[in-house]
Amino acid sequence: MGAAVYLFLGRVIEQSWRLSTQPVQTPPHVSRNIFLNSSQYKTTPEEEGARLSSLLQEFSGSYRDIPPGNDTTTSAEFTQFHIVNPGSVFRVGDVLFVTIRAMDIFNREKTHGGDFFRAKIYTEKTKSSAPGRVRDYGNGTYGVTFRLLWEGDVTVSVRMIHTSSAVRVMKLVAENFPFNRSRYQRKYIYGNKSSVSWCSLNLNDLKDPLDDGICDFSDSYAGVQWFCQKPRDVTCEQSVFHRHNGALTLDNLGLTEEEMGHFKLRVTKTGNGLEAIKATIQGKNTTVKVTANFPGASREEELPSCVPGLPAPVPSGYYRNGRWVSRICATTKLAPLEYKKCLQNKTIDFLGDSTLRQWIEFLAKLLDMDRIPDPYFTSDTVGPERFMEPTWNISSRYQSHGPPVKTLVWSNASVMSSLVRVIDNIAGGPNRVVVITLGMHFSNHPLDVFIRRARAVRDAILRLLSRQPETIIVMKTPNTSSSRSFYYTDDWSLFQMYLVMKEIFSGLSVVFVDAWEMTDCQFHEDNIHPPNDVIGEEVAYMLAYVCV
Template identity: 30%
Template sequence: MMPSSPQWKAYRKMEPDHGTQKKGTLCQKLSKYAVIFLFLAVFGLIFLLRNVNTAENWNCHTVSALDQHQSRIQSKLPTFHNHTFCAHLGQKPSPEELELEERYLLDSIAWPGPPPRSSPVALNQTSDPVHSLFTLPIKEGREWHVGDQLEALVQMHDFQGRPKIYGGDFLLARLHSPELGAGVAGKVLDHRNGSYSALFPLLWEGSAQVEVTLVHSSEAVAVLRRLREEQPQRVFYKSLFRSGSHSETTVCNMCLPPDQKLQCNYTDLSTGEPWYCYKPKVLGCDTRINHATGGYVKNLLTSKEAPLFQSDVNIKVHIHASGPDRINVLPPRKDRAEVESSVKPEAIQHAPSGYYYKDSWRSLNGVTMRQFNESSAITQCLKDKVIYMNGDSTVRQWFEHLLAFVPELKQFNLHSPKKIGPFMAVDSTHNILLKYRCHGPPIRFSAVIANEFRYISNELDGLSGGPNTVAVLSIWAHFSTYPVEVYIRRLRHIRRAVLRLLDRAPGTIIVIRSANLRALDPEVSLYDSDWYSLQLDEVLRAMFKGLNVLLVDAWQMTLAHRLPHDLHPPPAIIKNMIDMLLSHVCQKSHQ
């Protein structure tokens, strides 16, 4: 303990003044000082150990993610509290700082729209995938090598064949090879003049074919944005209240119009996450039994807006190439400097997280991928592990996959509703515990028992954690109808809980599953469009960037694969996701 430390000063203040000291035996004096010195020595040791541990983990997981946002955008966000800080030592971010973070996140997902008009746009003036084209820069004698970047130029036209002169279309792009079982997601850049660039890294030898898809026109995206801001209650919920033989059902949501009706407040006391139900006419608020999806508000579109959402016309329709749509990729060049100089900065900033080859996902984010084709390999990887899965039905798929693939995992009968949960499975031989629970509202499940609801942040706070604990999180699909601020607030609570967990148990393995693409039709688009999911997905990535967590990139894994998009991806894709999860868990277990 240094003489200048606060503990030393406190000790000096506690020393007696020998000039005024009362008489007593030498043993009494020594006993008195011994107790004081022992107390201060123990306190100092605890202080020292705590700070050593803090220093060791400074850059791993105790630094606030908000500070990490600031380090990436220092020119936009000021550094507060003078320095980055440990979550358990520094002050909480102020409302002003949280507002800055929210503003940055919203700015990062800002989407260009069509120019303002005095009257609604007609269908023939909107983006038409049939008249639109993309071209590849193929020149005679040009060679393509692994490590190069391919750029496809997309030019959008309207239904009358006229070039579009503004951006905002929602396009997807992928490079794939059916023969090789290969595929990688492309990055689309909007030049805001009707033209777009689709950038692809060349990662395998052989054939590579470009595919560009119009998901929604810019005019349709403008409608989706309006619905999100003006009709956040277009999916509504209900709860059953019951006492004795009397029961009532009322409407519930995050926010309810007053309508001169009394409301029951079910706001979570820990997180402050709001949830309300209209109060039953007779019964009290404490008689609530369950939660369920109530329904979908219909007739959301005007007669001019409805044609913007047509299957096989302007929802997820391929754009054809003007000329060849594929190239042949040769082995890597010997002169790597030439390759590096040809790569655009945009491609580096938006590098893919991985790609498929022979239908197996090859991660590019540091995870050494393994194939878990035998159940015995999975049990060895998960031996002595407790795996908590919290979230929506897309992570419930992971629970179901492991349960079906590993016969040693035996599911306990908790008498939970099918497809709802909570669920639990145990492998007593290998000491494996697997649990699933859905996240708190909003969630579009049927008949969830009210007292079974758990918010993810509260669940994380209840974990002891450690190297044998795996927490898997997935939360996105049920927030598509709300303003993005609602999702930011929920993720902020989860991020804080993640930081607390990693602070008290640094070895805890945390895995976050991102959003994925899904099949769309005119009706589904209005509530669960991929455009909504993309916006949430980008916020999710920004919120957890830099933390000691693994992001399983379901977005790119579904975009790059040859199989059709589905809210619940097919088994071939789920298997690759599970392989990535297990590869990460095994890798961490042996470090």
């Protein structure tokens, strides 16, 4: 009886928020071209694949040529970077060029690429920082470019997150365990009994002579593939709950001592793991002095008002005095009361993963919103969460995307509807803001799974903007993580999804919050859930497009 009431109340609330998981009538086909710069631009699926391959190859280098032996491993101790023309006069707005020369453990120059570096410039005194772009030339040399955006002594910081040898190991593990590095389960309820089975993105992972068939929860329209074993004597319709049952252990991966030596060993109570080395690279010259571009020059760039679809420079922004300064449009932080006035009668949807759950909870605290109890709520990862500010009639909700979802507690599967179905059921309009993210839960699955899901979400956004063009759509990229377990969540795979996401959603009239850049140069340690002050800057930047 209790379970029935629980499910009934959940369905009522689900309907009130337009979260029906029932199939909707598929609208006419919308082009799935992923590199639209205008409505006239067309590409074939082959051209799309070639563009993505080219993009990722430029980032990653040729990993197939990485030698397997330890004697060619990149050495963080011997590898150095140097500033090109360090004695030059640098002014605000100039581009700073840095070269990284990779060396092996015998202090020999490397002849191939594949190392994964991250770089930033910063001024500790003023809490100013900006991300750099690293390019792999494939011969052991890497180029980094920075835009100098503030005056003072500016320091270059370069970190080697993974050696090319470590990346080679990660690729081997991804090839050997493409889907089953994470383990998922489904719980079926029938009468007073329940049964649990295994689930996967890949049907072949579930072939088991002891089960009673397969439940296919896939949705090709939404770009979703999901299969679960069907226990004996139950129907697929009796499936109720989902959970993540952990990841493969280090012992399961079959790595040699040599291969494991390319990572840091992390010892925990639940088992050992391998994390990124994240080693600081030394430089011969690390600091340059930057002056104003001309006497009396303004420190701020002249920027337009914030509207969706604006082109993004590189980088899209930087920190000064701990505050994110956009280079896309003119942003202003408002007082809570001003935000309430601006958001009056508006509904904000936060759809994706728990990094957006951080956004909704930050906004709820900022606006002193009331939390509305939801009987479906089972975890911070999945939600759903709802908040209301009754005086100004501001409502918001958070909902997770569909599987794969890494929540270790049993969560009601019906609220993990695909983002495509959720977006298709949003009415839209000038009082609706829809914030979307993808990435974190896809990080240890094949990249084409993420690409397929992102393309389907893109089509849903195009349909929403077609029927209600005044709807504000916000896309948040993946942010950096702690890279504490390369076969679970790691910056190397997240950065690939970041690049893909920027390409797939290019050309749309949406707001793009570059959370990768905002965490790549932060003054905090990397964390899959960024600290509150970074979340505050992300939310403030998003609101600049709503409260123009």
